Amino acid sequence: xxxxxxxxxxxxxxxxxxxxxxxxxxxxxxxxxxxxxxxxxxxxxxxxxxxxxxxxxxxxxxxxxxxxxxxxxxxxxxxxxxxxxxxxxxxxxxxxxxxxxxxxxxxxxxxxxxxxxxxxxxxxxxxxxxxxxxxxxxxxxxxxxxxxxxxxxxxxxxxxxxxxxxxxxxxxxxxxxxxxxxxxxxxxxxxxxxxxxxxxxxxxxxxxxxxxxxxxxxxxxxxxxxxxxxxxxxxxxxxxxxxxxxxxxxxxxxxxxxxxxxxxxxxxxxxxxxxxxxxxxxxxxxxxxxxxxxxxxxxxxxxxxxxxxxxxxxxxxxxxxxxxxxxxxx
Numbered sequence: 001x002x003x004x005x006x007x008x009x010x011x012x013x014x015x016x017x018x019x020x021x022x023x024x025x026x027x028x029x030x031x032x033x034x035x036x037x038x039x040x041x042x043x044x045x046x047x048x049x050x051x052x053x054x055x056x057x058x059x060x061x062x063x064x065x066x067x068x069x070x071x072x073x074x075x076x077x078x079x080x081x082x083x084x085x086x087x088x089x090x091x092x093x094x095x096x097x098x099x100x101x102x103x104x105x106x107x108x109x110x111x112x113x114x115x116x117x118x119x120x121x122x123x124x125x126x127x128x129x130x131x132x133x134x135x136x137x138x139x140x141x142x143x144x145x146x147x148x149x150x151x152x153x154x155x156x157x158x159x160x161x162x163x164x165x166x167x168x169x170x171x172x173x174x175x176x177x178x179x180x181x182x183x184x185x186x187x188x189x190x191x192x193x194x195x196x197x198x199x200x201x202x203x204x205x206x207x208x209x210x211x212x213x214x215x216x217x218x219x220x221x222x223x224x225x226x227x228x229x230x231x232x233x234x235x236x237x238x239x240x241x242x243x244x245x246x247x248x249x250x251x252x253x254x255x256x257x258x259x260x261x262x263x264x265x266x267x268x269x270x271x272x273x274x275x276x277x278x279x280x281x282x283x284x285x286x287x288x289x290x291x292x293x294x295x296x297x298x299x300x301x302x303x304x305x306x307x308x309x310x311x312x313x314x315x316x317x318x319x320x321x322x323x324x325x326x327x328x329x330x
Contacts, residue, residue, distance in 0.1 A: 002032050003326045004063065005319065006110040008101040009039030011094045013085045014300025015310035016116030017047055022312035024069065025053045027319045033326075034068050036060055036110065038097045041071045042078045051308060063109060074100040085302045086119060088126035094118045095128060095136070102140050105291035111330070112292035112322035116315070119300045120168075132168045134286050137293055146288035147189045149261075150271055150297055152278020152317070160254060160277055161261040162270035163190040163287065174266045178209055178222055183230035183263065189287040190261045191239050196325060205250055205259040206231055206243030207269060213246045227265075271297075280313040283321050292325045294318040 007024070010016030017039065024035060037044055041059070048055050060070035075096055083090050101113045115133055123130040130136060138146040151161040165186040166177045187204055194202035206227060207213075210220035217224055227244040234241045243250075247264065251273040254262045264270030274282055275297065282297030296314035304310055 003111040006036045006101040006113045008097040008115045010116030010118050011300045013090050014305050018310045019312040019315040023316035036070045038101050040079045041073045086122040091122040091126040111326040115295040117300045147186050149285045150274045152282035154277040163263050165265050180230045186263045187234040194260050203259045204241040206263045207247040208244035209265045213244045281317045283318045294322045
């Protein structure tokens with residue numbers, strides 16, 4: 001059975017539509033999947049011509065339609081051709097497209113959803129409550145048991161896989177949000193992700209929150225009070241997990257292959273090393289959703305939007321991972 005991959009096109013004033021089309025032109029040539037681009041039909045058609053990609057895009061008329069590359073806009077009106085950077089109209093449209101793609105996944109019309117970047121500030125300025133796409137999709141799916149995994153490889157094929165115990169928080173709030181339940185969940189989802197990826201092991205390493213993993217309580221109590229109990233609870237469930245370790249040394253150990261995945265306590269603790277080695281290949285995978293969701297590990301990049309120079313490598317990696325996971329589940 002041929003699978004369906006949905007791609008929500010994100011903020012059209014950023015690079016999302018461009019990298020989606022470029023990635024699809026490359027990745028779609030090496031598979032039999034069918035693709036549904038969810039966004040502004042007129043705009044994506046213009047961009048397809050401007051980039052000279054000549055993708056055979058067709059209006060979506062249902063899953064029985066012949067062809068492989070389809071366009072659909074759940075909104076009744078097209079966006080203006082001259083929509084400006086950070087436009088409220090573009091921000092609201094991006095959320096509508098994201099919602100449509102997720103709902104299609106929940107109805108099993110799509111096997112996976114790849115989401116192009118949105119701009120959080122633009123969405124908030126448009127009057128929409130928003131923390132991030134991970135949180136938005138979790139709420140839409142009616143689940144709180146989700147976590148962000150970021151994974152990427154360097155030019156020598158060495159991988160880092162990072163799961164975050166907390167996501168988009170001000171740094172001053174992180175400590176109070178690192179709970180035993182969240183750390184246990186991140187460990188559980190990290191181990192399951194290794195299975196889904198077909199890795200031989202599921203060796204999970206856990207970061208401490210504080211420098212030197214708390215230095216025996218001298219630099220903080222979170223390791224002893226919260227993180228170590230979570231690690232011990234996971235071990236009792238027969239998960240292969242170790243820690244908490246000082247984060248500054250742990251990532252080196254993970255990178256050289258001692259562990260398959262690392263659980264980081266907060267956003268930048270995990271993503272700085274990940275983006276350092278795999279900025280162009282990094283993928284965001286939302287663990288715990290009832291459907292597959294991946295996205296490129298970059299933002300809207302307003303500064304280069306519309307210039308035709310955006311690198312589609314991360315989007316291509318996100319599409320490739322979505323296909324891999326969809327194939328393994330079917």
